[in-house]
Amino acid sequence: MKREIEVLAPAGSMECMKAAIVNGADAVYLGGEMFGARAYAGNFSQEELCEAIDYAHLFGKKIFLTINTLVKEKELPLLVDFLKPYYEQGLDAVIVQDFGVFATVRRHFPDLEIHASTQMTITGINGARLVKKMGAKRVVPARELSLEEIKEIKDDTGLDMECFVHGALCYGYSGQCFMSSMLGGRSGNRGRCAGTCRLPFQMKGKKHTKNSYPLSLKDLCTIENLPEILNHGVDSLKIEGRMKGARYVGEVTRIYRKYVDLYLSGNTYIVEDQDKKILMELFNRGGFTDGYYGQYHGRQMMSMKRPDHQGMLVGKIKKINKGKLAFTAKEEIHKGDIMELRISSTEKVELTSPSDWEKGSFVTLNGQKMKKLYCGMEIFRTRNQQLTQKIDKSLKLKKQENLKGKIILHSGECAKLWIENGRKAVCAEGPMIEKAQKQTADKQQIMKQLSKTGETHYHFTDLQVEMDSDIFVPGSLLKKLRRDAFDALDKKQIQAYRRSYKKTDEEVIRQLGSCYSEPEITVSLENVNLVPTVLKYSNVQNVYLSWMNLKQKKQPKQIVEQICQSGKSCYIMLPQIARKQQMEEIQNKKRLLFSKNVKGLVVRNIEELSWLLQESYNGKLVLDYMVYGYNKKAVDTLMKMYPGEVRITYSVECNRQELKDLECYNGELIFYGYLPLMVSAQCVKNNLLGCDQKEEWLTLTDRYQKEFYVKTCCSDCINEIYNGQPIWLGTEQELVEDLQPEACRFHFTKETPEEADYILNTIEEIQKGKNVSPLSDYTKGHMNRGIL
Incomplete structure (x- = not known):
């Protein structure tokens, strides 16, 4: 087949x-x-x-x-x-x-x-x-x-x-990018990506990376x-x-x-x-x-010098003299072609060819900004006028389908035209055919007349004529017969796809309400070295450990036991991106992940969720914010997948009213933390500086000197790019009362023990309902503004 x-x-x-x-x-x-x-x-x-x-x-x-x-x-x-x-x-x-x-x-x-x-x-x-x-x-x-x-x-x-x-x-995994959303309110998850990754960034402290495009x-x-x-x-x-x-x-x-x-x-x-x-x-x-x-x-996949259309290299400047530049054409050049010389990442010169030049010709063009041009400078054609004209001509052509046809013309019988296109066949009937009084119909003329399909979208490749020799066939009959046959075939092809909508009763969505109680305090750690710091705080009930970090420790089991012995519940956060390597790792460490000391797992993608369902996992699940629940139906669908206890994390892209509309009272609210804007298989450090297989935090700055933190996760060979400002909702106590979350999460990534202490010391005041602001530079995310 x-x-x-x-x-x-x-x-x-x-x-x-x-x-x-x-x-x-x-x-x-x-x-x-x-x-x-x-x-x-x-x-x-x-x-x-x-x-x-x-x-x-x-x-x-x-x-x-x-x-x-x-x-x-x-x-x-x-x-x-x-x-x-x-x-x-x-x-x-x-x-x-x-x-x-x-x-x-x-x-x-x-x-x-x-x-x-x-x-x-x-x-x-x-x-x-x-x-x-x-x-x-x-x-x-x-x-x-x-x-x-x-x-x-x-x-x-x-x-x-x-x-x-x-x-x-895209630089990041599709569906996992918040860069455009957090910076300008234009979410890629909502079809409004601003293309932030196509902008210039510089690695802080590395001058040679200035004006590069490391995310393009x-x-x-x-x-x-x-x-x-x-x-x-x-x-x-x-x-x-x-x-x-x-x-x-x-x-x-x-x-x-x-x-x-x-x-x-x-x-x-x-x-x-x-x-x-x-x-x-x-x-x-x-x-x-x-x-x-x-x-x-790899670096060879990147376009770090410029993020836009470069065109075709057509030569390098060989001579500059008196307002003119000259080069040897590497390609045939046509009148109207537009050439571009890039002076810098933001400045360019565009020249239009006044005539045609053969490949290998010595081309001379009138220049501009000549003081900024130099011999050896590359010239790119960004518009090929001949190609453009050829494509424009082809766009005027109409799509035509090949037909087989047969016309049957017998005296005393209705005229019939049968046509088929390989998928559908129809037969159109015309008036009764009469014997000729004077001039008889000619077979070749009939074929020629029917084959004049003109502006229609059909074309005869095989046309047969079955007819008596002594009949009269007016041209108007043939035109109408052809038109009726084409119309019938159109209708038959289109009608074959038509459907009727049958109204379905609305499904009742399970209410996720509960009696309001004080939200639990959860601390999630991308760096498990902060565990001793967190365990000092009696008002922290749950500790989430990053699996990517935990698996690198010599005694991960002891770290989990240490949390349990402190009276706190231990959860493990599975990777944000789970491909074959990650799934094989968690499968091999299933004994630890499913142990009695691990109360639950934080799931960050549907790959992990599906695997846990297949494994009949029976611990508690927390669906992280990148397992999206924007609407009640999405939340309900996700919750029904898992027969055990499950909690969903509120979206970081919804504003307070949109979160209230969910009426989801067993959710988890990201209360503090630097959040990743994107996760990528690419590596900023490798592409800009080279790979040294050293996990570390680096800093990118944009054209406004705004900072972004890059985490090189060498164990999984991924990059996480974080917002330079942490989310802080300590001044939004009314939000907590409105949403009635089951838990408020403090998410620690790059913080030192001292910085973590500084944040965790506010928990008691927050639990008393006080608005607290220990940070001078923070964002409330989308809680007030939302996204388009």
């Missing part, structure tokens, strides 16, 4: 959607007016989206709708009415991040296909098993996974595997790696770019379609240099990377 491989293209507009279909996309993913993870793309109105669904279905293609954001409680009731018209129109699938959205779609639209978004941070077989059990048909795993990890998920679950093959890469990755390009990717079980090749224009979408789609077809043909797989150059000229950030498929991370 011929394997089905899907080329999946992005669309931020109707023009992009049609460009994708015309150029060979099997499916297009796009966003509507709500719930999509690209809020600033040119998203589709209801009318446009319904039109897009019908357009795709005319050609047997698919439309996937992105509803892959976290959804607030007040927004979730709008979801069903938002989806209903698209469901009835024949929408093929939705892409989902939020557990509340997932459960709502499954309940109200049980036959609508669900794809688990990369925003769910699925990093292994356990997370994939969980979303499959919930009803997902497809998973889009974390972009950081290797081909071996992807194949393992495919072999284990059988889920459709959709993986990114081209376009922008090159764009992904895997056109040369497609056979290996497809041989590891990937079913859908996803092109990133809903913020890009139709030129980019159409041309990238065309090239990937070409090489998927080459792969399927069984012929030798060789990528033409011209196609690689086209991809470079469409958009690149100083070259491409083939991503994480064959490497864990």
Whole structure:
């Protein structure tokens, strides 16, 4: 059986959607007016989206709708009415991040296909098993996974595997980034990422890192790696770019379609240099990377000199004289091409070619800012006028489908035209055919007339004529017969996807209320060396230990016992990112994790949650804030998964009213702490300074000299980038009264014992209801402002 491989293209507009279909996309993913993870793309109105669904279905293609954001409680009731018209129109699938959205779609639209978004941070077989059990048909795993990890998920679950093959890469794990959210209120989890990682940062104390872009990755390009990717079980090749224009979408789609077809043909797989150059000229950030498929991370994946489009290198300045510069063209240059010379990270010179130049020609151009230019300076073409014109011409072409047809014309019988496109067949009938009085119909003329399909989206590749020799057939009859047949085929193709929505009774969500009591005080430690400091405080009931730190200690069991002997409850915080290495480690240390001295586990991703469910774990669970509960349905769904005692941590992105709307009174509130803004497989220190395998805290500064702390976690080979200001809610006593949390958490990361003492000394005053502010520099997070 011929394997089905899907080329999946992005669309931020109707023009992009049609460009994708015309150029060979099997499916297009796009966003509507709500719930999509690209809020600033040119998203589709209801009318446009319904039109897009019908357009795709005319050609047997698919439309996937992105509803892959976290959804607030007040927004979730709008979801069903938002989806209903698209469901009835024949929408093929939705892409989902939020557990509340997932459960709502499954309940109200049980036959609508669900794809688990990369925003769910699925990093292994356990997370994939969980979303499959919930009803997902497809998973889009974390972009950081290797081909071996992807194949393992495919072999284990059988889920459709959709993986990114081209376009922008995030520095942090998708779904685990709070950088844009905390700095400007534009959350990536809500589709409003400000692209903070594309800004310049400097390593504090390292002058040579000034004006670098250490968090900016090159764009992904895997056109040369497609056979290996497809041989590891990937079913859908996803092109990133809903913020890009139709030129980019159409041309990238065309090239990937070409090489998927080459792969399927069984012929030798060789990528033409011209196609690689086209991809470079469409958009690149100083070259491409083939991503994480064959490497864990590395400097070669980064675009640290500049974060924007670099274009194609066309030469280096050889001569500067009297307002002109000259160079030898490394590529053919066309009239209207735009060349760029980058003076600094913020200053550039742009020049437009006045004429055509052959490759190898000595090109002379009028310059500007000549005093800042020098011989040897690189010249990049950022706009290829000839390529642009060629693409624009192709965008005007209409998608046409090949048809087989047969017209039957017999005297005394109704005219009939039968057509089929390989998926559907129809027959249109016309008036009765009469014998000719004078001029008889000509078979070749009839074929020529019917083949004039003009502006329609059909084209006859095989047309047969069965007719009597002595009949009269007016041209108007043939035109109407053809039009009626095309209309009937259109209708039959589109109607095949139509559905009727059946209203479902609303499910009663379990109330999570309880009698209010004084919240427990919890202290979580990324550094277990602070345990002796914490144990001095009798008003601390729970101590959370970081597994990443604890596992490196010689006697982790004794540290756990020390906490238990003090009368406090010990919990272990599992890793924020759990891939194969981390899961094997916790599996091997299950005896300690499941021991009677460990009251519970803090779960930070669905990979760990699913594993614990499979292991029939019976201790207490605390779902950390990155296991998102933005709405009651999400909280309820998560709580029902686990039969034992479970507590959810309030989202750090919701404001006080949004948290109150949850009516979740057994939650945990982050009261103090430096919080990670992103977790990355990349390493800032390695990329800027080189790897010395030394775990430490480093400091990045941005262009405003704002500080961010970088933790190099060498045992797991990840970076955590923390906000430079800790959260402090000691001045928000009314918030505690409103939310009635079960616990308030003090989260310690880089603090010294003295600094931890200074913070913990405030607990008694806080428990008495006093507003306390021991810190001069802190943030209340989103408690007052919230996010968009």
